[in-house]
Amino acid sequence: MTVTIRDVARASGVHVSTVSRTFSAPHLVNAETRTRVLAVADDLGYRPNRAARALTTGKTHNLGLIVADIANPFFSSLIKAAQAQARLRDYHVFVADTDEDPQVEEELIQAFAKQVDGVLLCSPRLTNKTIERLGEEVPLVVVNRRVKGMPTVLMDVGRGAGLALEHLVALGHRRIALVTGPSGSWTSKEMQTAAATSEADVVFLGPNPPTALGGLSAVTDVLASGATGVLAYNDLVAIGLMEGLAERGTEVPRDLSVIGVDDIVTGRLGSPRLTTIAMPTAAAGRMAVDLLLHSVDAEGAPGVTTLETSLVVRESTGEARR
Amino acid sequence: MTVTIRDVARASGVHVSTVSRTFSAPHLVNAETRTRVLAVADDLGYRPNRAARALTTGKTHNLGLIVADIANPFFSSLIKAAQAQARLRDYHVFVADTDEDPQVEEELIQAFAKQVDGVLLCSPRLTNKTIERLGEEVPLVVVNRRVKGMPTVLMDVGRGAGLALEHLVALGHRRIALVTGPSGSWTSKEMQTAAATSEADVVFLGPNPPTALGGLSAVTDVLASGATGVLAYNDLVAIGLMEGLAERGTEVPRDLSVIGVDDIVTGRLGSPRLTTIAMPTAAAGRMAVDLLLHSVDAEGAPGVTTLETSLVVRESTGEARR
DNA sequence: TTGAAAGCGCTAACAT
DNA sequence: ATGTTAGCGCTTTCAA
16 A cells, blocks of 8 residues: 555666665666656655665654653743754754653653654753663753763853842842752752852742742742742743732732743743743754754764853842842 | 664574564563563663564554644643543654744654654644645644544634624624634634624734734734724734733723633733633543544544533623723 | 665564 | 564665
8 A cells, every 4th residue: 555665666667776766866866767766756656764764774864852841931942943953954853741750751762762863851850870871772962961971951050040149139138039940950959059159048949840830839938938039940930939929919029029040931921021040942952953963973072062041130020128 | 783683582592583572472472581581682782673663563653743833832732631642552742843834844744654653733734635645645633624534623613712702792892803813724714704703893803923922913903903802813812912902001901802712821820811712622632642543543434523612701801991 | 877685673474 | 482484665785
């Protein structure tokens, strides 16, 4: 039923290898023959079987991309950039969502192996050890996680958190709550490290799911902490937090200052507009693809790229209430 | 370098077929042999090559899922449900984003063909004709589009739009703006059809990109239309619209009532909370997977499932200003 | 420029 | 229960 290279060969009176060449190395075949083969192929509705091709060439021209939550705008921005960059290089990107579950993450990497030429691991929840092991089955590039001997793209969120904390301190905040993210998160750890050097008195609240719901459920703790400023794990958490605060009659930034991380578009809408640490997601996506494509054919020393973050001050931060 | 079934066979002193069975039909092989083979395989770091396996079995145990915009919560909700359902059936889902570009959409379907057992096309931008043609290369299930002879999941947005319009009319609105979506969109067309039977005077404004930005840029037209009520293509558009309205000092719902479509979580946050038509995205995702899996092995009459929508009244709609 | 033949890694009858 | 053999659809030497 499915038409193969052999059918085309028979119908056009040439050998299979000629048909093969017509598709994978057209310049090696006589113009006339090529036209004829192409015509017959089109007529028969022939389509090269990419999986079979990959079996011999070892190249699928596909990339896998794994994220913890496809619904998080932070990831979708990265995904879009990665796709665009891959497209430029004649590659396709297949995305999979782990739903924050490390086991699913591992399973997906296995599923991707041999079906793609490499996979991008974004903010993985797996342990470094597991990642290293999986790296032997399929080329990996890791985003926002430091893994020994593996090509890596980092966003300097530690620096950003430092800036955010300084901003809060400058506004007179002395007690600050850090609403942390999932336990496996490198980003979360970086933020905690940055907090340790702050002049302010920082209390850690977490771990929390990295979602609006996570923020919403942290409201009570934040209120109880006595903090006048909050640095949230990400914008989603910050937005959920502000929503909960509004329900309790706590006004932002009058009663409490809130800072998020990521600079997702939702934070720029509504009121108050969110002060946040902007993450270079698009650049990271492009970078990761290039690193991966490079590591696929060139076997050199794995690169570590660190991208800068920046503080975007909007309306959710203000003078500490005294 | 990459360890194959043959290496394992040699190292464990059995034939390749025994090794094959150990992995694909363990019950057919002696317990002792199995343990030994497994041990050797583990030792050598052997991993079955899923692509090669697919070549002989014809089954990859992967599903493709194509959406226009991965960043749209409407799609991510559907994707999550589809993934969960597929997981139940021992399948993996690979997602790809077309960026609203029909040509990319076609390319991606081609890329998926032979690497997955079927693909879910969500709110496609391709023409029916093209979809039908591609359906011959790989099993397809279409969501929110009626394609002849193809398994389909529909969400009854026409009905929902009717309800929304009635709600507006009941509040005294006589002139209503319908902010339409992309031109290839079936949903958009359904809404227009529903609008045609409304008692109110409905003006069509569009096409618009189905994003917050699209809504933002429609503000001027909406204001100029003289409408007192708006039905937007989706929640994202509605949110962008409300943002733009706020900037111009137009208050919702006092000066203008706004209704969206999808019931994304962002619409439930902030103020005013969005009145919207809830779409059964999760059910659609599950349904689509089951239809696809069914059409993969059973060749029956393609089913068309229509899912109900409902109107969720929140704070963005109110009495028409007189 | 084209053909012949081997093989990518695996599975699936069919034998034994 | 295990081995033999053929072959999935394609690419790629090597010869002609």
